[in-house]
Amino acid sequence: AQTVTQSQPEMSVQEAETVTLSCTYDTSESDYYLFWYKQPPSRQMILVIRQEAYKQQNATENRFSVNFQKAAKSFSLKISDSQLGDAAMYFCAYRGSTSGTYKYIFGTGTRLKVLA
Amino acid sequence: NAGVTQTPKFRVLKTGQSMTLLCAQDMNHEYMYWYRQDPGMGLRLIHYSVGEGTTAKGEVPDGYNVSRLKKQNFLLGLESAAPSQTSVYFCASTQSPGGNEQFFGPGTRLTVL
Numbered sequence: 001a002q003t004v005t006q007s008q009p010e011m012s013v014q015e016a017e018t019v020t021l022s023c024t025y026d027t028s029e030s031d032y033y034l035f036w037y038k039q040p041p042s043r044q045m046i047l048v049i050r051q052e053a054y055k056q057q058n059a060t061e062n063r064f065s066v067n068f069q070k071a072a073k074s075f076s077l078k079i080s081d082s083q084l085g086d087a088a089m090y091f092c093a094y095r096g097s098t099s100g101t102y103k104y105i106f107g108t109g110t111r112l113k114v115l116a
Numbered sequence: 117n118a119g120v121t122q123t124p125k126f127r128v129l130k131t132g133q134s135m136t137l138l139c140a141q142d143m144n145h146e147y148m149y150w151y152r153q154d155p156g157m158g159l160r161l162i163h164y165s166v167g168e169g170t171t172a173k174g175e176v177p178d179g180y181n182v183s184r185l186k187k188q189n190f191l192l193g194l195e196s197a198a199p200s201q202t203s204v205y206f207c208a209s210t211q212s213p214g215g216n217e218q219f220f221g222p223g224t225r226l227t228v229l
Contacts, residue, residue, distance in 0.1 A: 006158075009156070035217065042222075043204065043222060043223045044220065044222055044223075045206065045208075045218075045220035047217040047218075050217060091158060091159065102147055102164060102166055102172075103161060103164065103174065104149070104161070104218060105161075106151075106158040106159040106160075107158055108156060108157060108158040109158050
């Protein structure tokens with residue numbers, strides 16, 4: 001069974017600095033999808049960035065980028081120029097692409113604090 | 117578009133009481149999911165549906181039942197609530213298999229006394 005591990009329960013970053021959140025996963029599939037979701041205090045889950053495993057190029061969305069290492073099964077999120085509004089829980093998620101696979105598997109989350 | 121909505125937003129139950137949580141989506145999505153979120157445990161899948169009239173068990177289905185009589189609605193039922201079911205419940209939907217993102221509802225905070 002697939003698993004997703006976020007080993008950092010909490011991280012802090014100074015405003016305007018860069019921070020990297022870690023995520024590792026375990027799977028025997030060769031094709032799959034990875035996601036980072038943000039959950040601010042409002043509780044709403046918001047998609048931050050998505051990566052298809054068959055794409056070697058790392059995904060980027062403005063200040064957010066990923067370091068996808070397929071062989072190492074690692075999918076870290078880098079936030080550049082951190083802002084106060086980035087403070088939230090961040091969840092890494094995996095979804096396989098095998099036919100009949102409909103489940104998304106989430107990590108336990110990393111709470112990011114942004115210091116002014 | 118309202119996206120994914122959940123009713124109610126908050127609820128307090130006594131042990132043994134029953135209730136139904138309603139999830140509705142107006143995006144014509146085929147796939148719908150119910151998760152629970154507990155501190156330190158991330159989101160865990162309770163049940164999911166791959167289309168109208170279908171349901172399947174997720175990771176933590178015990179104590180819950182679901183129904184998908186209409187494509188836009190996915191109901192989560194607790195027949196006899198227990199304190200262990202105190203949690204925040206999220207509904208989500210997605211367009212189709214593949215790498216599509218899940219769209220989440222705002223969550224329901226349920227407390228069982």
